[in-house]
Amino acid sequence: MKHANKHPAKGEAIVYWMRMEDLRVRDNKALALASAQAQRDSVPLLVLFVLSPQDYEAHDRGARRIDFTLRNLQCIRSTLAEKHVPLYTTSHTPRATLPDYVLSLMKEWKATMLFANMEYEVDELRRDIKLSELAKEDGGITCTFVHDRCIIAPGKVHTKDGRGYTVYSPFLRSWIPHLEPKGKGDPIACAPEVAANSASVREHKVYGPLFDNTVPEKVKGFTMDDPEERERIRICWPAGEDAAKEILERFLSTMSRSSQMGAVSPLSEGAKEPTKNPSKGSRIGKYKDERDRLDADTTSRLSPYLAAGVISARACVRATTALTASKKIDVSRDTGIGRWNQEVAWRDFYNHVLALFPRVSMGRPFQEKMAGVVWESENRDAHLQAWKEGRTGVPIVDAGMRQANTMGWMHNRVRMITAMYLTKDLMIDWRLGEKYFMETLIDGDLASNNGGWQWSASTGVDAAPYFRIFNPYTQSHKVDPVGEYIRTFVPELAKVRGDEIHKPPMGMADKLGYPRPLVEHDQARLRAIRRYEKPGQE
Ligand code: FAD
Numbered sequence: 001m002k003h004a005n006k007h008p009a010k011g012e013a014i015v016y017w018m019r020m021e022d023l024r025v026r027d028n029k030a031l032a033l034a035s036a037q038a039q040r041d042s043v044p045l046l047v048l049f050v051l052s053p054q055d056y057e058a059h060d061r062g063a064r065r066i067d068f069t070l071r072n073l074q075c076i077r078s079t080l081a082e083k084h085v086p087l088y089t090t091s092h093t094p095r096a097t098l099p100d101y102v103l104s105l106m107k108e109w110k111a112t113m114l115f116a117n118m119e120y121e122v123d124e125l126r127r128d129i130k131l132s133e134l135a136k137e138d139g140g141i142t143c144t145f146v147h148d149r150c151i152i153a154p155g156k157v158h159t160k161d162g163r164g165y166t167v168y169s170p171f172l173r174s175w176i177p178h179l180e181p182k183g184k185g186d187p188i189a190c191a192p193e194v195a196a197n198s199a200s201v202r203e204h205k206v207y208g209p210l211f212d213n214t215v216p217e218k219v220k221g222f223t224m225d226d227p228e229e230r231e232r233i234r235i236c237w238p239a240g241e242d243a244a245k246e247i248l249e250r251f252l253s254t255m256s257r258s259s260q261m262g263a264v265s266p267l268s269e270g271a272k273e274p275t276k277n278p279s280k281g282s283r284i285g286k287y288k289d290e291r292d293r294l295d296a297d298t299t300s301r302l303s304p305y306l307a308a309g310v311i312s313a314r315a316c317v318r319a320t321t322a323l324t325a326s327k328k329i330d331v332s333r334d335t336g337i338g339r340w341n342q343e344v345a346w347r348d349f350y351n352h353v354l355a356l357f358p359r360v361s362m363g364r365p366f367q368e369k370m371a372g373v374v375w376e377s378e379n380r381d382a383h384l385q386a387w388k389e390g391r392t393g394v395p396i397v398d399a400g401m402r403q404a405n406t407m408g409w410m411h412n413r414v415r416m417i418t419a420m421y422l423t424k425d426l427m428i429d430w431r432l433g434e435k436y437f438m439e440t441l442i443d444g445d446l447a448s449n450n451g452g453w454q455w456s457a458s459t460g461v462d463a464a465p466y467f468r469i470f471n472p473y474t475q476s477h478k479v480d481p482v483g484e485y486i487r488t489f490v491p492e493l494a495k496v497r498g499d500e501i502h503k504p505p506m507g508m509a510d511k512l513g514y515p516r517p518l519v520e521h522d523q524a525r526l527r528a529i530r531r532y533e534k535p536g537q538e
Contacts, residue, residue, distance in 0.1 A: 009140065011112030013207065014038040017102065018049045018087075019124075021149055021309040021445075022117050023072040024241050025079045025194055028312070029148040032191040034115035044201045045194070046109060046210065047080055049073060051091040051219055052098060058123065059446060060438035064233050064408045065308075066222040068442055071239035072310055073215040079241070083196035086210035091219070095123070099131035103138065109206060112141050117148035117309075120355040121446055122362060150348040151187060151313050152178045154355035164356035166366070166461040171349050172331075172342060179317075179329050188318045188329070236407050237304050237442055244305035248319055251300040254282045284320070287336035291343075292413045292478070294399075294485040299411060300340070303443035306347065313344055343412075350451035353461050360450050363431055365459035372535035373459075376427035383426045383518055387418070388436055390490070393509070393517035395502060396476035397421045399489040406489070408442035412452075413479050419456035420470040424528040425519055430457035458532060466532035469525050476502040490514070 016034035025031065031047070038045035056066060077087040092101045106114060114135075119125070128145055135141040147153035157174045158164060165171035179187055202208050224230040283298060290298045305311045317329060320337045324330045331345070332338035353360060360366050376383070386392050390401035400414035410418070415437070422433045434453040438444040454460020480486055483501030487494045492514045493501055500508065506516055531538065 010041050012110035013044050013046050015111045015114045016047050017116040023308045023310050027190045027315050029146050029191045030115040030117040035194040039195050044197045045085050047087045049089045052095050054093050054095040060435045062439040063222045063224045064442045065444050066219050075240035084199050084201050085197050088210045088213050089215045103134050114143045116145050118145045122358045150351050154352040168462045172345050176331050188314045244311035251283050284340050285336045288339045294411050294479045307443040307445040350447040354447040366461050367459050370459040374531050374538050375429040387422050391515045393515040394472045395486045396472050399486045402489040404440050417475050423457040424469045425524040467529050473503050
C-alpha cells in the first residue's frame with residue numbers, strides 16, 4: 001500500500017468539501033485553510049457539496065431541514081460567485097461509495113488537496129476515514145479534516161484521568177479556561193476571510209463550466225408538498241449568513257423585536273406573536289430571568305442557523321463580548337449574557353458526548369442499565385399519533401407539538417415538557433420522539449436532539465433523575481402563566497380564561513371540541529417510576 005505524499009505535488013486546484021453543518025463562507029476554518037492553500041499554490045479554489053439522500057434517510061432528516069440546506073446553498077453560491085469561486089452541488093448514492101465518488105471528482109479536477117470540517121456522527125467519521133485511506137492508496141491526494149463545529153474541539157476538555165465528561169457542570173468548569181487566548185490562538189477568533197480566485201478561472205476549460213452548475217430546488221423524497229407550509233417555513237426561517245447575523249444582532253440589541261422583525265420574522269404568519277416582552281432592554285439582558293417563559297419572545301431562535309452552521313458558535317460568543325464592560329467572555333450564572341453563553345456550551349457538551357461516546361448516536365441509551373425499561377405497547381400507535389398531532393388533551397403539550405408542526409421549531413422548555421410527557425406519561429420509547437423531532441424541526445441536530453431526548457427520558461448523560469417527572473400542568477402555570485402561548489397554538493382554547501386554560505374541565509373541553517387527556521398524570525407518573533426503578537419489569 002502506498003503512503004500519502006507528505007507534500008503532494010502541487011495540483012491544479014484546491015477543493016473544500018462543504019457539509020450540511022457548514023453552510024457559511026464567513027468564519028469557516030476548513031474553507032479558510034483551503035483558500036489560503038489555493039493562494040499559496042496560485043491555483044483556484046473549488047467548493048464541493050454532495051447531496052446524499054441515503055444519509056438523510058439514515059439520520060431522519062426532514063423536508064424542512066433539507067429545504068433550508070438548499071436555500072442556504074443558493075446564498076453561498078452567490079457569495080462565492082462574487083469571489084469567482086464555483087460551488088459545485090451534486091448528488092450521490094449509494095452512500096457507501098461516496099468517498100470513491102469524491103476522489104474521482106478530485107482527479108477529474110486535478111486537485112491534490114481536499115479540506116473539510118469534521119462531522120462527529122459515526123457513519124460520517126467512517127466515510128472520512130475511508131476517503132483518507134483511498135487517498136493514501138492513491139498517493140497523490142491529501143485530505144485535511146479540521147474541528148469547526150464546536151467552540152472547543154472534542155477531546156480537549158477532559159477529566160483528570162483523560163475521559164470525556166458525562167456531567168455538564170464540571171464540563172463547563174473545564175471548558176471555560178479553554179476560551180482564554182493562548183499563544184497565537186484565540187478560540188473565538190474569526191477564521192480568515194476567503195480570498196477571491198482570479199477572474200480568469202471562469203474561462204478555464206474544466207473549472208469554468210462549474211459556474212453553470214446550479215443548486216437543485218428539491219431533493220426527491222424530502223420535499224414539502226404543501227405550498228402553504230413551504231411558504232410559511234421560508235418566511236419563518238430566511239436563509240443566509242446575513243439573516244443569521246441579523247437575528248443575532250436583534251437578540252443582542254435593546255430595540256424591541258416587533259419594531260425590527262419585518263419580513264425576516266421567525267414567527268410564522270399562521271402563528272400570532274405571543275405577548276410582547278413587557279420590560280425594557282435586550283432579550284439577552286433578560287435571558288437569565290425570562291428564558292423559560294413561553295409566552296414572550298425570550299430566546300435567540302438561532303438554533304436552525306447554528307445547527308446548519310450558517311453562523312458559527314464562536315461568532316455568537318464573540319458578539320456577546322462587545323456587550324460586556326471588560327470586553328471579555330462572560331460565562332457567569334449571574335448575567336443574561338453569561339447564561340446565554342452557558343447554553344451555547346450545552347451545544348459543545350452534547351457534541352463532545354456524541355464524538356466521545358458514539359453509542360448514543362447508534363440508538364443506544366447512554367446509561368446501558370436503562371436499555372431494559374419496558375415501554376408501553378398497548379395504545380402505543382394511537383398515543384404516539386395524538387402526541388405528534390398535538391391532541392393529547394394536555395394543553396401545554398399540545399401547544400408545543402403544534403408549534404413544532406407549524407413553525408418547525410420549539411422553545412427549549414416546551415421540548416423538555418413534550419419529551420418528558422411522551423416518555424414518562426405515555427411511556428413511549430424516546431427513540432420514536434427523537435425521530436419525530438428530527439423529521440419535523442428545522443434545527444434537527446443529532447447531538448443536541450439526542451442529548452435532549454436522553455435527558456428527558458432519564459437515559460442519558462447528566463439526565464433528569466427518573467423519579468423527577470415534570471407535572472405538565474404545574475409546568476404550564478410556570479412558563480405560560482396566563483395561557484397566552486397555549487391560546488396562540490391551540491385555537492380551540494382561545495376563549496378560555498383563567499386557570500382553566502391549563503387543564504380545561506372535561507365538560508368544557510367536550511364543548512370546545514378539545515380532546516380529553518389520554519392518561520391521568522398521577523397514575524402515569526407512578527407507572528413510570530415503577531418501570532424505571534426495575535428495568536425489565538412491567
Ligand atoms: P437559545 O436559548 O437562544 O440558546 C442559544 C443556542 O444555544 C441555541 O441555538 C443552541 O444552539 C444552544 N442551546 C441552547 N440550549 C441547548 C440545549 N439544551 N442543548 C444543546 N444546545 C443548546 N437543539 C438543537 O439545536 N437541535 C435539536 O434538534 C434539538 N433537539 C432538542 C430536543 C429536546 C428533547 C430538547 C430538550 C432540547 C433540544 N435542543 C435541540 C436544545 C434546545 O432546545 C434548542 O437548542 C433551543 O431551544 C433553541 O432555541 P434558541 O436558539 O432560541 O436557543
